[in-house]
Amino acid sequence: MPEDAGYYIEGVRAGDRKAVSKTITLIESALQDHQSLTHEVLDALLPYTGNSIRLGITGVPGVGKSTFIESLGIRLIEKGHRVAILAVDPSSVRSGGSIMGDKTRMEKLAANKSAFIRPSPSGGTPGGVARKTRETIFVLEAAGYDVVMVETMGVGQSEFAVASMVDFFLVLLLAGAGDELQGIKRGIIELADAVAVNKADGNNVEMAEKARKDYENALHLMGAGSELWRPPVLTCSALETSGIDEIWDAVLKHRRKMEDSGELARKRKEQARQWFEFLVEEGLKDWFYGLSEIKRLIPELEQRLEKGETTAMAAARRLLRLVTDKYERE
Numbered sequence: 001m002p003e004d005a006g007y008y009i010e011g012v013r014a015g016d017r018k019a020v021s022k023t024i025t026l027i028e029s030a031l032q033d034h035q036s037l038t039h040e041v042l043d044a045l046l047p048y049t050g051n052s053i054r055l056g057i058t059g060v061p062g063v064g065k066s067t068f069i070e071s072l073g074i075r076l077i078e079k080g081h082r083v084a085i086l087a088v089d090p091s092s093v094r095s096g097g098s099i100m101g102d103k104t105r106m107e108k109l110a111a112n113k114s115a116f117i118r119p120s121p122s123g124g125t126p127g128g129v130a131r132k133t134r135e136t137i138f139v140l141e142a143a144g145y146d147v148v149m150v151e152t153m154g155v156g157q158s159e160f161a162v163a164s165m166v167d168f169f170l171v172l173l174l175a176g177a178g179d180e181l182q183g184i185k186r187g188i189i190e191l192a193d194a195v196a197v198n199k200a201d202g203n204n205v206e207m208a209e210k211a212r213k214d215y216e217n218a219l220h221l222m223g224a225g226s227e228l229w230r231p232p233v234l235t236c237s238a239l240e241t242s243g244i245d246e247i248w249d250a251v252l253k254h255r256r257k258m259e260d261s262g263e264l265a266r267k268r269k270e271q272a273r274q275w276f277e278f279l280v281e282e283g284l285k286d287w288f289y290g291l292s293e294i295k296r297l298i299p300e301l302e303q304r305l306e307k308g309e310t311t312a313m314a315a316a317r318r319l320l321r322l323v324t325d326k327y328e329r330e
Helices: 003-011 019-028 033-047 065-078 133-142 160-162 186-191 202-222 244-261 263-290 292-306 312-329
Strands: 053-059 084-091 115-121 147-151 168-173 196-197 233-235
Touching: 003 033, 003 133, 019 115, 033 196, 033 202, 053 065, 053 133, 053 160, 053 244, 065 084, 065 115, 065 147, 084 133, 084 292, 133 147, 160 168, 160 202, 168 186, 168 244, 186 202, 196 202, 196 244, 202 233, 233 244, 244 263, 263 292, 292 312
Parallel strands: 053 147, 053 168, 084 115, 084 147, 168 196, 196 233
Antiparallel strands: none
16 A cells, blocks of 8 residues: 555546545555555545435336436436445455455446446444445545436445435335335335335336336325425336436435535535534544443453353443543542
8 A cells, every 4th residue: 555645646636446445444454554544545635526426326126226226326427427436345354355245246347437336344333334434425425426216225224324425315226025114114214305206117127117106195194304304215227227317316406405505515415514513432442442441341341141150231331431530520
């Protein structure tokens, strides 16, 4: 890894794919020596960020997220956009690396010079969303990518984490998967800016339209959306690329409403504040567990917990008091 901040800054601004990849690797690095370099690079790139459309995409397993993202990405490139995909993978337990390999699932898009695909290991982050995904978005924006898509694994808390870093959140669903409201959880729907029923092709067109109406009714009953934006329910076929333009039109319409009302700026400020709080909490946790006295005491407390000699509350209080007492004395 180059140790000169200029290499990363100049390479990213020039749109050099190799430099962009190395910069993201630097950001994802857990090595302490890379942290100050990362901060220097991000501070220099910050003035060139914020100009992309940030799009989050989630869906139940088997809904065809990768095919949809590839179809949408190719269509956007045909319209003159530069597209970046951050597909957050579950991490390998042994190596910590990505195990799904998104470039192999989007071969056509990966071969296009106007596209950048980054399978990013989650590193065990709750919800499966890479801890450094937000900073990676900034790098891609500074490199000139004007559409950045973040794909979730569609499990756990990943949808909430992705929704907190994008401008538009799209939920992909299927027709004919048993319960027509499968995958619809109130919390997820409250996050959705649009819902799309995928695989509306062949003999499935009629079923997809029925599912669309059912989902639309469900959204109405749930009271999803706001006075500014009511999430539309659309159908599409990623395989046949039908309905893709309509979905993108919805994204652009939402963007115009958000910008005209000032909601986009307000939303991004709130996201930055939430990320600041998260980083402070993570930093405090890392610092706390890195203290030598805490490292020595934890094994003893764990053994006592296993033997039933203490409670979790008492053990946690003892750990915290060890630190607070020390700093009160100082």
